Amino acid sequence: MSASTHPGTETLLRYAAGTLPAGPRLLVDVHLEGCPECRATVARLMSVGGALLEACEPLALAPDALDRALARLDRPSTRRNPAVLHHAEAAGATPPKRWPLPEGLKLPPGVVLPPAIASRRIGRLVPVAPGVRLGLVHLEEDPDAQVLLFRIAPGRAIPQHTHAGLEFTHVICGGFSDPDGHYGPGDLVECDAEVDHSPRVDDDGECICLAAFDGRIRFRGLLGMVTRPFL
Amino acid sequence: MSVQPAEPRVAASGAELSALIVAIATRADREAFGRLFRHFAPRVKSYLVRNGLSANAAEELAQETLLTVWRKAAYFDPTRAAASTWIFTIARNLSIDLKRRERYGDTYQAEAHEDEVDETSGETMLMTAEREARVRAALAKLSEEQATIVRLSFFQEKPHSQIAQELGIPLGTAKSRVRLALNRLRALLEDLK
């Protein structure tokens, strides 16, 4: 089976268009840091955005709009410019700050957190099921975003859960399999809401991965009770 | 200030628009800014209204976008991106930030990387003027329905239902047509290498 290990075209388009929610957007940022192929696709799609902007039917501004703009030219910017941040993020620029590794997370030798994640505060990893630890990645720009960092023991199944929209998983180290194929470091997997899948981590090492969701997520059974305070 | 009151109604070419940004960067040319503003601000407003902003918010953000162009003009590299692509990127980022502020208020300040702006874009924005032209050629090869799908996918927050409505087809059908249209777009874009 050939499983896709890159974000889908629609996801990359939503990323380029700026309509992808903050959680999945962060995972795509992480993927782009390591994937020149998808970076090239995003660059082409940005260009499509430019062409569509050019083709937009102009919508008249207020008559004094240009005068107001001209009057503001020499005033210093009151706000720092977020346009710059996302641009730099998309290109994998060095993040401004690094948080210490969260309690409960040990990375194998040679493995580091992707820069887009290392610049985020991650909550303490807590056990939520046998062999499964979970920490919440805090997104200052979207406190409601659910981005989870999983640390899962060899041979364990990733807990059963359901979600309303797309689910995105990014592998940091180790690997797992589902009926469609096998996934390793740098891979990004998209799963549809309809699919009730329970991926299984490789036997030869633990898997550290990130998950983000387009809709809200619900875990079944005991894990649901344990994770409720987080989600 | 010496801004010409009326813009002669000629379609500006990509190279001319790029030259306007370069004129802003190299000599703070207010007249160039005026021309750029007249061309792009109404288009940015139109894009933002389709993107779900109110007319007022879109107007403000169109202003903000063009002011950002003025301030960041030095980072624009015409050999790497078309003016329209660069301005689209700015409008996109400002609209992401505005939607966030509408939800959560102004507590979070995005970190600015003043120095890094476009040094890093060498990698992501491998677009030359020629490639921009070919992107437009790829768009022209789409069927009318596919072009509509691509446009709505770009501009709508919930494109599937909008596409279903606009094309008069069930939601499930819309989803599969979106997939087909975007795959075709991607294949056409990949021919551009």
Ligand SMILES: [Zn+2]
């Ligand atoms: Zn990729």
